[in-house]
Amino acid sequence: MKNYLILGLVLLFSVAFTANKNGYAVGDIATDFSLKNVNGEMVSLKDYEDAKGYIVIFTCNTCPYSIAYEDRIIALQSKYAEQGFPVIAINPNDDKKSPKDSFEKMKVRAKEKMFNFPYVYDETQEVTKAYGATNTPHVYVLDAKRTVKYIGAIDNNTKSAADADKKYVEDAVNALLAGKEVPVEKTKAIGCTIKWAL
Amino acid sequence: MDGKTSEKNIRLLVMIKKITLIVLFFAFVQQPDGLAQRNAIRIIEVPELEELIQAEQGKLKVINFWATWCKPCIKELPYFVEAQKKFPDVEFIFVSLDFAENESKVQAFSKKKGLDKSKMYLIDDLDYNSWIDKVSPDWSGAIPGTLIVSMNGKDFYEKEFHSGELEELIRKKNKK
Numbered sequence: 001m002k003n004y005l006i007l008g009l010v011l012l013f014s015v016a017f018t019a020n021k022n023g024y025a026v027g028d029i030a031t032d033f034s035l036k037n038v039n040g041e042m043v044s045l046k047d048y049e050d051a052k053g054y055i056v057i058f059t060c061n062t063c064p065y066s067i068a069y070e071d072r073i074i075a076l077q078s079k080y081a082e083q084g085f086p087v088i089a090i091n092p093n094d095d096k097k098s099p100k101d102s103f104e105k106m107k108v109r110a111k112e113k114m115f116n117f118p119y120v121y122d123e124t125q126e127v128t129k130a131y132g133a134t135n136t137p138h139v140y141v142l143d144a145k146r147t148v149k150y151i152g153a154i155d156n157n158t159k160s161a162a163d164a165d166k167k168y169v170e171d172a173v174n175a176l177l178a179g180k181e182v183p184v185e186k187t188k189a190i191g192c193t194i195k196w197a198l
Numbered sequence: 199m200d201g202k203t204s205e206k207n208i209r210l211l212v213m214i215k216k217i218t219l220i221v222l223f224f225a226f227v228q229q230p231d232g233l234a235q236r237n238a239i240r241i242i243e244v245p246e247l248e249e250l251i252q253a254e255q256g257k258l259k260v261i262n263f264w265a266t267w268c269k270p271c272i273k274e275l276p277y278f279v280e281a282q283k284k285f286p287d288v289e290f291i292f293v294s295l296d297f298a299e300n301e302s303k304v305q306a307f308s309k310k311k312g313l314d315k316s317k318m319y320l321i322d323d324l325d326y327n328s329w330i331d332k333v334s335p336d337w338s339g340a341i342p343g344t345l346i347v348s349m350n351g352k353d354f355y356e357k358e359f360h361s362g363e364l365e366e367l368i369r370k371k372n373k374k
Contacts, residue, residue, distance in 0.1 A: 013256075056245075071293035086239065090325055134338035134339070134340045134356070135338055135339055145343070153326070153327060156324070156325045156326070156327060156328075157324045157325070158326075159297055159324055163324075166325075166327075186338040187327040188244045188326060188327050188330040188331065188337070188338060189326045189327060189330075189339045190326045190330070190339045190341065191339055191340055192268060192338075192341070193268075193270060193340035193341060193356070193358075194340070195233050195344065
């Protein structure tokens with residue numbers, strides 16, 4: 001009996017440890033958060049009362065790959081917010097390690113590019129760690145219950161939206177809207193590493 | 199043979215001489231530049247990348263994935279150049295993730311950083327999800343990243359190396 005208890009505890013710890021180390025896998029329930037938007041307001045997923053899901057994107061001001069995707073993130077919000085899948089962009093980078101990713105600089109970038117979605121700052125990096133984001137841009141598509149349905153890239157061509165023939169995020173959201181299974185649940189992409197605080 | 203033809207022939211000869219001189223001059227001028235560049239960057243696709251990361255008998259390979267736009271990559275490059283001098287038996291390979299259209303920028307940058315004495319490549323395939331796992335399932339796609347390959351296996355390091363760390367790692371791997 002005692003042995004089982006110990007075994008159980010060990011298993012529990014190892015599960016907790018892996019979950020912590022790797023962040024979310026598809027099927028996990030993602031945490032909500034309360035993070036400051038560039039307009040000064042706090043943003044949480046629960047604020048979106050009628051949401052059918054969420055497109056959570058870890059991105060930043062400085063990574064050229066993030067910049068390459070800005071217009072596509074704007075387009076995702078234009079297309080899907082009114083269908084019940086709003087975009088929430090989270091800047092995960094420590095501003096001491098990467099000064100151009102400061103909250104002040106986020107405001108500047110959001111204004112320049114006229115972001116049509118909230119652009120919030122994960123100053124403590126706790127949300128980023130919980131999700132397990134590793135690079136920018138890194139997308140998590142969640143359903144209404146915050147179940148992770150897709151993790152990865154926006155599409156398969158960083159350089160040019162027109163040349164991308166696999167639109168992973170759109171495919172995932174379209175599938176969820178149609179009540180179908182997400183066709184590709186996980187992808188990898190080259191991106192800038194997240195600038196963790198020392 | 200009349201005078202006119204021989205005059206023509208002489209003119210032709212002089213012209214050939216001139217052209218030869220010009221060609222020789224350019225060959226000569228071009229040469230030092232060619233020598234200084236040592237290695238040119240080679241643009242490759244996934245099958246060649248797969249070959250590059252194959253283990254080879256008796257050889258330790260250090261394959262660094264970087265880009266000119268990646269600050270932490272640029273910060274760690276000097277440690278790779280330094281390690282390369284200390285471990286002449288280790289093969290260092292640098293794979294740039296810049297877009298192929300920026301080849302000349304990558305080339306100039308490599309020269310400035312002293313990478314041009316190594317094997318340099320640029321992987322020209324933007325369908326990242328199709329090949330990141332082939333490099334290593336442990337790689338998320340974030341750079342800098344370094345793959346170390348020996349007959350004992352492959353290890354991927356998704357991190358920025360700091361002073362001394364890479365050399366210590368190579369020493370450990372060499373002992374095995």
